[in-house]
Amino acid sequence: MEILRYKNFLDYLIKGDKRGCHQFVADYLKESGDVKALYLYIFQPALYDVGHLWEHNKISIAREHIATSIVESLMQLSYPYIFENKKNGKKVIIACVAEEHHQIGARMIADLFDLAGWSSSFVGANTPVDVITGLIQDEGPDLLGLSLSIYFNADSLRETLNAVQEKFPELPVIIGGQGVSSLGMEFMKRFPKYEIIQHIEALDEITSLKKIMGKAS
Amino acid sequence: MMDHKGNEAYSFFLESHFEGLLIRFAVDSGKINFLNSFAKKIDCLYSDSFYDVFRVRKEDILLYVQKSEKSVMLNVKNKDQSPLSFYFHFKIIDGEVFAFGQQSYEEFLHLKEQIVSSNSSLNNLNRDLQKQKIDLRKLNELKNQFLGIAAHDLRNPIGVIRGYSGFLLDSPGIQDNEDKMRMIGRIKDSADFMLGLLDELLDISVIEAGKLTFDKKAHDLFKLVKKVAEMNQMMAGLKGINISIASFDGPSIVDMDSGRIEQVLNNLISNAIKFSEKNTRIELSVFQSGDSITVLVKDNGKGIPKDEIDSLFEAYSVTSVKSTAGEKSTGLGLSIVQKIIIGHGGRIWVDSTVGIGSSFYFSVPMSKNKITGALVELKHVPVVERKPLSILLIDDSEDIHILWDVFTKDFPFTTQHCNSALEAIDLLRADTKFDVIFVDFDMPEMSGKEFLKFYLTEAQGTVTVCALMAHKDRNMLGNLQELGFSGHLDKPMTASKVKSFFDSFKESEKVFMVC
Numbered sequence: 093m094e095i096l097r098y099k100n101f102l103d104y105l106i107k108g109d110k111r112g113c114h115q116f117v118a119d120y121l122k123e124s125g126d127v128k129a130l131y132l133y134i135f136q137p138a139l140y141d142v143g144h145l146w147e148h149n150k151i152s153i154a155r156e157h158i159a160t161s162i163v164e165s166l167m168q169l170s171y172p173y174i175f176e177n178k179k180n181g182k183k184v185i186i187a188c189v190a191e192e193h194h195q196i197g198a199r200m201i202a203d204l205f206d207l208a209g210w211s212s213s214f215v216g217a218n219t220p221v222d223v224i225t226g227l228i229q230d231e232g233p234d235l236l237g238l239s240l241s242i243y244f245n246a247d248s249l250r251e252t253l254n255a256v257q258e259k260f261p262e263l264p265v266i267i268g269g270q271g272v273s274s275l276g277m278e279f280m281k282r283f284p285k286y287e288i289i290q291h292i293e294a295l296d297e298i299t300s301l302k303k304i305m306g307k308a309s
Numbered sequence: 310m311m312d313h314k315g316n317e318a319y320s321f322f323l324e325s326h327f328e329g330l331l332i333r334f335a336v337d338s339g340k341i342n343f344l345n346s347f348a349k350k351i352d353c354l355y356s357d358s359f360y361d362v363f364r365v366r367k368e369d370i371l372l373y374v375q376k377s378e379k380s381v382m383l384n385v386k387n388k389d390q391s392p393l394s395f396y397f398h399f400k401i402i403d404g405e406v407f408a409f410g411q412q413s414y415e416e417f418l419h420l421k422e423q424i425v426s427s428n429s430s431l432n433n434l435n436r437d438l439q440k441q442k443i444d445l446r447k448l449n450e451l452k453n454q455f456l457g458i459a460a461h462d463l464r465n466p467i468g469v470i471r472g473y474s475g476f477l478l479d480s481p482g483i484q485d486n487e488d489k490m491r492m493i494g495r496i497k498d499s500a501d502f503m504l505g506l507l508d509e510l511l512d513i514s515v516i517e518a519g520k521l522t523f524d525k526k527a528h529d530l531f532k533l534v535k536k537v538a539e540m541n542q543m544m545a546g547l548k549g550i551n552i553s554i555a556s557f558d559g560p561s562i563v564d565m566d567s568g569r570i571e572q573v574l575n576n577l578i579s580n581a582i583k584f585s586e587k588n589t590r591i592e593l594s595v596f597q598s599g600d601s602i603t604v605l606v607k608d609n610g611k612g613i614p615k616d617e618i619d620s621l622f623e624a625y626s627v628t629s630v631k632s633t634a635g636e637k638s639t640g641l642g643l644s645i646v647q648k649i650i651i652g653h654g655g656r657i658w659v660d661s662t663v664g665i666g667s668s669f670y671f672s673v674p675m676s677k678n679k680i681t682g683a684l685v686e687l688k689h690v691p692v693v694e695r696k697p698l699s700i701l702l703i704d705d706s707e708d709i710h711i712l713w714d715v716f717t718k719d720f721p722f723t724t725q726h727c728n729s730a731l732e733a734i735d736l737l738r739a740d741t742k743f744d745v746i747f748v749d750f751d752m753p754e755m756s757g758k759e760f761l762k763f764y765l766t767e768a769q770g771t772v773t774v775c776a777l778m779a780h781k782d783r784n785m786l787g788n789l790q791e792l793g794f795s796g797h798l799d800k801p802m803t804a805s806k807v808k809s810f811f812d813s814f815k816e817s818e819k820v821f822m823v824c
Contacts, residue, residue: 157425164432168439175443193422195429199436206440216433217426 094133102138106151108158110165117166127170127207131200132292135163139196164196170203180209180301186237187215187224188269189248197269198239201295205237208299221248221255228260235264235298235305240271246279253283264305266298330395330410334359336367342405352388359408370406374399383410453514460507460514461779465706467507468801471500472712475804504801509641513624516648523566523652527676530561530570530602531595537574538593541582548633549588552578556595561602562676569649570673576642577606577669583632584610584667601655603672612663621659622647646671698722699742703733703760704749704777709802716804720811730755734763746774747798758792765793775810777802 097120104112120130142159145151186202188195195217202214213231215223228236236256240249249267256265265286267275272288280288287305289295297303323331323345332354333343339360348354356362360370363383373381380396387393395410474497477483483490515521538552545552563570581591585608594605611630613621620626624644632638650657655673700722702713710726717724725741727733730752746764748757755763757776764774776789776797789797798810 157421161425161428164429168432168435171436171439171443175440193425195433199433202436214433214436217429 098134098137101134102141105138105142105159105162106145106155108155108162110162113162113166114169117169121169121173125173127173128204130170131167131204135166135200136197139163160196164199167196167199167203174203174207177207177209179211182210182235182301183213183231183233184210184235184237185213185215185224185227185231185233186239187219187227188217188239188241189245189252190218190220191248192239192241192245192269193217194241194269195239197241198237201237201239201268204295205299210299221252224252225255225259228256228263233263235266237266237268239269240267240275241269243271243274245271246275249275250279250282253286257283257286266295266305268295328411330354330397330408332359332408332410333405334408336370336401336404336406339367351385351393353385359406370399373397374401374406449517453518456510456514457518460510464504464507464511464779464801465708467500467503469708469712471497471504472708472715472801472803474500476712476715479804506639506641509639509645512645513641516645521648521652523569523649525564525566525653527562528565528567528570530563530565530604530673531556533567533571534574534593534595534604537571537578541575541578544579545582545591548582548585550582550585550591552591552593554593554595557597559597561595561597563602563653563673564676565653565673566649570653573646573649573671574604574606576646577671580642581606581608581610581667581669583636583638584608584630586610586633597675598672601672601674603670605668605670607666607668609666612665612667613659613661614663615661618659618661622657698744700724701727701733701736701741701743701746703727703730703747703752703757705729705752706749709749709777709800712802713807716802716807720807729753730757730760730763733760737764743772746772747777748774749777750797751779761793 097116101113101116103109104116117130117134120134121127124130139160142151142156146153146156184202184205186198186205188198199214199216202212205212213227213233215227224236224238238249238252240246249271253265253267256263265283266289267286268289273290275288280286287294289298298305326346328347329345330348330351331343331345332341332348334341339358341354341356341359341362344354353362360366363385365383377398377400380398382394382396384392384394394412394416396413397408397410399409400407474493477493478490478497483493512521534556535554538554542552578591578593585591589609591609592605592607594603594607596603596605610633613628613630617628617630621628622643625640626644627638627640647657650671650673653673655671657669657671659667659669661667698721702710702724704710705728707728710728713724713726722744725736725743727736730748731754733746733748748760750757761774773795774793776794777800778797779800796810798806
């Protein structure tokens with residue numbers, strides 16, 4: 093049943109049927125109110141499937157862009173759920189490193205932090221190092237989350253991590269995104285206190301404050 | 310000359326759906342002789358002349374042919390007005406121009422990147438705005454809650470100051486000491502202003518929380534205007550201002566919360582007094598306009614500058630116009646007035662000329678119930694001589710008991726005081742009889758509501774029970790009758806409120822009135 097529902101959504105998305113997608117998400121949230129499930133079991137697989145279809149020449153890049161754009165706008169429907177939550181007083185900055193233009197995954201992570209009671213500042217795609225360090229200076233977050241979707245941008249990530257480590261040595265940093273699986277051990281050796289997040293369970297431990305970054309670790 | 314393979318490739322190119330333009334046209338006339346399949350999709354190319362479609366001259370084309378290594382951008386508007394840009398290469402063969410056109414891949418990529426990036430930025434901006442909007446709403450709710458609590462908790466002690474200062478002003482011998490009288494008068498005036506301000510703050514917090522409710526019943530608006538005018542005449546008299554009223558003949562029955570409309574009238578008339586010079590006139594008119602009753606409050610005061618009229622009804626807006634005798638303004642009154650009128654399905658507006666005066670109008674729909682004037686005529690109840698009333702006053706505030714005795718010392722009744730509902734229940738159980746019971750709505754241990762429930766069920770009491778109500782309980786007004794209360798008296802208690810209550814009480818055994 094759930095798979096059938098998912099396939100319906102994917103159909104709407106591939107066709108570029110924004111209204112159909114909108115109705116689907118509005119109904120989904122009305123029934124369950126479960127933003128996390130929407131992100132993890134509908135949006136994320138749908139975006140992966142759309143990418144897969146493009147890689148296999150089934151849909152054009154234009155369709156892929158339209159699908160991504162629709163999902164980004166659909167995320168707005170979850171705002172009443174995520175921003176109304178009681179706050180836990182923790183602040184997080186989520187950003188994509190310089191040259192990294194894929195922001196949707198990072199935005200989902202920012203929303204999941206808000207959903208768990210954090211206050212997130214989402215800076216978005218292609219954020220230069222000085223903007224990230226300036227924001228840390230201004231906002232004094234408890235955590236920084238960086239997104240790397242494409243391994244190609246690992247140099248930008250390294251540059252950002254170096255700057256953050258130097259200027260804010262106490263600030264815990266998590267790194268996520270599809271590009272992190274290709275980061276070797278060598279890369280992370282330079283940043284022993286920073287953590288790569290590969291699974292949602294690991295993120296859950298942080299958002300729910302079961303794991304306090306930078307102290308218990 | 311093309312060989313066989315070349316011809317085949319050329320034919321394939323012409324017939325394929327390759328998304329590039331191939332147009333052949335005559336050099337001299339520009340007459341289009343051939344369009345490939347992609348060119349045929351662009352409807353504006355169905356034209357006689359290449360030169361007309363792309364707005365170029367033969368000389369330009371000849372120049373472009375010479376610089377064949379560089380593409381030339383030509384723009385065209387399709388018939389649906391969508392603009393297109395093509396990059397052309399030209400070659401002349403046998404008196405015909407071969408024009409090869411294509412869209413720029415680099416431009417397309419750049420455009421795509423820009424659109425994707427703008428879309429993401431807009432989404433991020435929207436996220437921030439939504440987040441801030443919700444944060445602001447939460448802060449505003451908190452502010453209203455705070456405002457409500459602060460205003461409510463301040464209201465009772467200020468009410469006590471006002472009550473005692475009023476009492477001191479009426480004390481025998483005070484007139485002999487001018488200094489003392491002036492000082493106490495200032496205390497009373499300041500307490501009055503603070504109470505007014507707190508009431509307005511409470512109203513604003515209720516309005517902003519979206520909790521303003523109206524207990525609408527059919528009332529004669531003209532009678533209310535007359536009553537409020539009379540109440541304000543004393544204040545006007547101090548400045549030598551005369552208030553006059555004109556009304557049309559018909560009944561002016563309106564479904565209204567009379568307490569709230571009285572507040573509107575009080576505000577408009579007291580404003581007119583504030584901003585009028587001595588010895589002028591304030592004219593009130595009540596007239597029918599279509600299905601509405603309109604009230605006009607016209608003064609000959611200072612008037613309001615045109616550029617300030619638009620913000621007149623905004624909360625906390627104060628005009629540059631100064632009152633004529635230093636009377637204070639909170640900047641909240643007209644905002645509340647507007648909300649009340651809108652809540653009655655009406656509208657409020659103002660005409661004003663600096664130096665000539667202001668005319669404030671408000672209109673509210675006439676009652677749809679076919680109530681005739683007769684129904685609201687005063688009933689002539691025969692005057693019956695009564696024995697002195699016996700009153701039970703239940704309130705946990707000691708000040709209320711003291712003020713009550715002060716205000717009612719000349720009244721023909723006796724009062725039994727209780728500091729809690731439980732104490733009162735003991736008295737009632739001891740079979741003590743009362744004519745009227747006043748009970749505080751909000752008390753610890755047992756509230757006024759709980760007391761009444763006990764009284765009506767267990768004690769099977771039959772006498773009039775009235776509620777003593779604080780401002781914050783105003784939203785309960787509509788339910789008082791349902792609960793079984795016969796009336797209510799607003800806090801802070803004043804001599805005039807108590808007197809007004811008992812004046813009405815004389816007319817009817819079961820009263821329900823707003824004090």
